Amino acid sequence: MDYAVEMLDIRKEFPGIVANDDITLRLKRGEIHALLGENGAGKSTLMGILFGMYQADRGMIKVSGKEVRIGNPNVATKLGIGMVHQHFKLVSTFTVTENIILGSETRKGLVLDVKTASKRIEQLSQRYGLNVDPHAKIEDISVGMQQRVEILKMLYRDAEVLILDEPTAVLTPQEILDLGIIMKNLIGEGKSIILITHKLKEIKANAHRCTVIRRGKTIGTVDVASTSELVMAEMMVGRSVTFKVDKKAASPGEIVLQVDSLSVNNNKKCLALNNFSLEVRAGEIVGIAGVDGNGQSELVEAIAGLRKPESGSVRLKGEEITGLSVRSRIHRGIGHIPEDRQKRGLVLDYTIAENMVLEVYHREPHSKRGILNKAAIKQYAERIIASFDVRSGQGASSIVRSLSGGNQQKAIIGREIELNPDLLIAVQPTRGLDVGSIEYIHRRLVEQRDKGKAVLLISLELDEILNLSDRIAVLNQGERIGVVNASETNENEIGMMMAGVTAEGGGEA
Amino acid sequence: MWTTIVQIMPYAIVFTIPLLITALGALFSERSGIVNIGLEGLMVVGAFAGAFVIFKFQELWPHNVAALWLGLLAAMLVGVLFSLLHAFASINLSANQIISGTAINMIAGAITVFLARNMTGSGNIRITSGFSRYDVPLFSEIPIIGKLLFTGTYDTTWLILLIVAVSTIVLYKTPFGLRLRACGEHPHAAEAAGINVKKMRYMGVMISGAFAGLGGAIIIVTFAGEFTGSVSGLGFLALASLIFGQWKPLGILAATLFFGFASTVANVSQVIPSLAVFPPVILKVFPYVVTLLALIVFSKSSRAPQAAGEPFDSGKR
Secondary structure (H helix, E strand, C coil), rough: CCCEEEECCCCCCHHHHEEEEEEEEEEEEEEEEEEEEEEEECHHHHHHHHHCCCCCEHEEEEHHHEECCCCCCHHHHHCCEEEEEECCCCCCCHHHHHHCCCCCCCEEEEEHHHHHHHHHHHHHHHHCCCCCCCCCHHHHHHHHHHHHHHHHHHHHHHCCCCECCCCCCCCCHHHHHHHHHHHHHHHHHCCEEEEECCCHHHHHCCCCEEEEECEEEEEEEEHHHHHHHHHHHHHCCCCCCCCCCCCCCCCCCCCCEEEEEEECCCCCEEEEEEEEEEEEECCCCCEECCCCCCCCHHHHHHHCCCCCCEEEEEECCCCCCCCCCCCHHHCCEEEECCCHHHHHHHHCCHHHHHHHCCCCCCCCCHHHHHHHHCCHHHHHHHHHHHHHHHHCCCHHHHHHHCCCCCHHHHHEEEEEHHCCCCEEEEEECCCCCCCHHHHHHHHHHHHHEEEEEEEEEEECCCCHHHHHHEEEEEEEECCEEEEEEHCCHHCCCCCHHHHHCCCCCCCCC | HHHHHHHHHHHHHHHHHHHHHHHHHHHHHHHHCCCCHHHHHHHHHHHHHHHHHHHHHHHHHHHHHCHHHHHHHHHHHHHHHHHHHHHHHHCCCCCCCHHHHHHCCHHHHHHEHHHHHHHHHCEEEHHHCCCEEEEECCCCCCHHHHHHHCEECHHHHHHHHHHHHHHHHHHCCCCHHHHHHHHCHHHHHHHCCCHHHHHHHHHHHHHHHHHHHHHHHHHHHHHCCCCCCCCCCCHHHHHHHHHHHHCHEEEEEHHHHHHHHHHEEEEHHEEEEEEECCCCHHHHHHHHHHHHHHHHHHHCCCCCCCCCCCCCCCCCC
16 A cells, blocks of 8 residues: 555653554555544644654654655655644745745845746646735735645645645635645645544544544544544544534523624724624523624624724613623623634633633632732632643643643633623634534533523534524624524524625524 | 034944944844844954954054954954854843843943953053045045045945945845845744754854954944943944834835934034034934834734744744
């Protein structure tokens, strides 16, 4: 068999944990091979070893049948292995061409030869259907195109094996489809792809084979076409899972959140949300569906108090809160799981304990007369850690930056639910998380609803909206296209509305 | 009015040059990601080294210009050596760059005066002669700009302008410049592209040291003629010019020229009748007030290198 890369019995220990316990992965030439595993299962470590960022303690790596030692990323690049990191490594003030040639510049004498480079980039872009403008500045292009620039960066360096680390985490549904086509083009030209992900749907749609790892061990390699999503999910989690959220019919009570003809500007001072009205009642989950950037962020920020609306009002349990500060809104019962957990959700260099009391540090028992009570804070944090299964190296005193994304998210959700808010705003609560965590978080959100709380869910994942919500409001270009009952609609109808087409009879509900 | 400007301009240019070269050095440092607040100190050691070497060589070969050039070269070398302290602290030890730079400023003032006292007996070092001024042939005959730009010039002025031009090309047109700028904007991206971030940052700081040392020595060989243990805030003015000039070579040229002109106006106001009508204190504070206003106006659109001031930790996510 013709293997592009073989990783045989790779073992890697970090202080305290075995990240990779004799993992074997064989990548055939010209295939898309998914690497599936929960957060912290050891996927990133394994790929880090292949890309030369870590050294394996034991085991063997073969590239095209020859045993190699990959001491650093430059060696990996020379061997034709390229990696698209989850967080892009692009200089935002540089052009696409400058970013791509950085480190292996074309020169004419002593100076840069940008022209030749951009011509070659243009050719590569056309050949693989990437549609990238080599002269555009990174800060001006979409996230999807930035990712294609990362792919071009590898192709420019003649990579034969491409590692994509959770490539769809940051993409819109359309961009995800485009990426699928690009991956097909790539293998059509003889490249091989390792796709790190925990989204089963994407594996099903794109990959040929799938290696599942759990807690550092290889569980098995399966043929994707003949394996169901459910089986793969069970291999990954190690127990049976359900995709359908188990919930009773909602019993909506009083109005908790009332948004009345709200208009909000975005950062560029353009109207991002236009005359938007919505009510959320106690005991129901209202989902907001829409393509990214259609006013969702502005709506959430206006409700949470992070952005001043141009006009309109926000009421909580009948009380006008439009002009109130963030803290007094939290005090009145708004919990907010923000869109970007690293930017708005956590202070990355603080410990878990410190992060858990960000909103309540000034209240007893966390502090008394202006002095923090460390013991009480730690106790409070440990309770959240225990009840939300936040896994970390050193418990409450772990630095949040060292946690995996899924555990960071669980910590935030735990913090917000612990406040027992009357209104919980959950923005993309399961972004970048694995099946096990998603299932868990969904259950907690439904639990909030069943306790008689109002939940406002904003998500770009249509499945999530349809599964969780009782009612769904659809946003398009800052306008409310309609509100429908989740039980009476389907993916197609919502999809049409997201594109701006008003559904029949869906105007009011 | 016009005659006043023509009178002042050559002096303003002379005053601008040390600011310009120092700010340009700082540009390299900050573009690589290291904030260098130690410019003042680096200028002081440059001025000291330059003055001392020139003083010694002028004893050996009086009236030989080579002594001056050797002095400038020595100033650059000492500037580089001194800047290595800042580089080591902020790059290898991940120290706070503001504190490290401040330490450079304090140690420079103390050590140079100490050494000067030990070597010459007084805290000052006077050189017998500096560069002489001349009118550039032909060019000084050009109407208007000839009088403004090409009369009473020093060799060092042309040298520094040449360095500015070359630096602009290096920064924007060569692989070195591209890599340096990448290290200041997104060092992890640079590292992923196989660039040695630490090495590039060392280069940035060392260039800054060399240029600031040169700037300090140019003060000695042009308008000062004597090392006195300080450069009276020019290093900080260079730092302000860097921000005012938005971290761009031509922006720095404009900013330093503005400061040079405004400071010269303040310095000579008492001897020029048309300026003597302004209270001197107004003229003296004028450049600083404008700086404050400019910083407020530009704060929104600041183009500071994004990673400047942040220690590089390759393991940080």
